[in-house]
Amino acid sequence: MIEEKRIPAFIVRISYDIIAEETPNVEALNRVLSLAGLDRYIDHPPPMDNSPAISQHEFEKMIGMVWQVFDDIQAREIFRRTGERGFEDLTRSGALAFTQFLRAFDGLGTKRERAAMALSRLTDELSRAMGYQHVFRREGEDFLLDIHQCPYCAELLHRPNATPIAHFCHVPTAFYEAAINWASGDPHTVQEISCRVTSPDQDYCRFKVFWNVGLKRKV
Numbered sequence: 001m002i003e004e005k006r007i008p009a010f011i012v013r014i015s016y017d018i019i020a021e022e023t024p025n026v027e028a029l030n031r032v033l034s035l036a037g038l039d040r041y042i043d044h045p046p047p048m049d050n051s052p053a054i055s056q057h058e059f060e061k062m063i064g065m066v067w068q069v070f071d072d073i074q075a076r077e078i079f080r081r082t083g084e085r086g087f088e089d090l091t092r093s094g095a096l097a098f099t100q101f102l103r104a105f106d107g108l109g110t111k112r113e114r115a116a117m118a119l120s121r122l123t124d125e126l127s128r129a130m131g132y133q134h135v136f137r138r139e140g141e142d143f144l145l146d147i148h149q150c151p152y153c154a155e156l157l158h159r160p161n162a163t164p165i166a167h168f169c170h171v172p173t174a175f176y177e178a179a180i181n182w183a184s185g186d187p188h189t190v191q192e193i194s195c196r197v198t199s200p201d202q203d204y205c206r207f208k209v210f211w212n213v214g215l216k217r218k219v
């Protein structure tokens with residue numbers, strides 16, 4: 001039997017920190033950890049490094065418990081901040097090989113080329129680090145990103161009567177938006193255009209980069 005891929009500690013730590021920062025005391029964080037079966041992290045934050053920390057199943061459960069403990073608006077905020085922080089940390093820490101690679105893009109042709117190469121490389125790195133297959137491709141002017149067996153909505157698949165809209169996987173949406181904006185220097189918009197929650201027959205969630213669609217200043 002192939003051993004299940006373990007999620008690196010820094011990914012868990014980022015979610016941990018965001019929940020701690022967004023809530024007035026440790027109760028909410030401890031509740032999420034406890035419901036996700038991660039009591040071992042109560043008062044013991046995981047290290048900010050690449051060491052293998054939790055199973056994919058535990059990761060999916062942790063994301064799912066954020067939906068359970070917080071209301072939808074709060075959960076969305078936590079997920080978006082987690083995605084943004086995830087990308088920020090990546091550009092700073094070099095936790096993945098990604099950062100060294102990005103410097104090579106500095107002299108590269110157009111912004112779109114630079115962004116495409118960055119996203120393509122990023123999806124490879126994420127597949128390797130997390131064990132979920134991330135796939136990048138172009139579609140006309142825009143880019144598509146698929147996350148197979150997407151962990152960000154895995155728990156919601158068991159929720160009856162989920163709302164019939166496609167925006168559940170906020171962590172990768174915000175993460176890719178930060179990545180594309182950084183790589184190109186301009187604002188673009190990333191949307192989840194097809195989610196496993198509302199399309200149960202597919203085994204991936206699909207994200208689209210709407211090139212040159214964005215607000216000058218973040219709201």
Ligand SMILES: [Zn+2]
Pocket residue numbers: 150152153168169192194195196197205
């Ligand atoms: Zn999804």
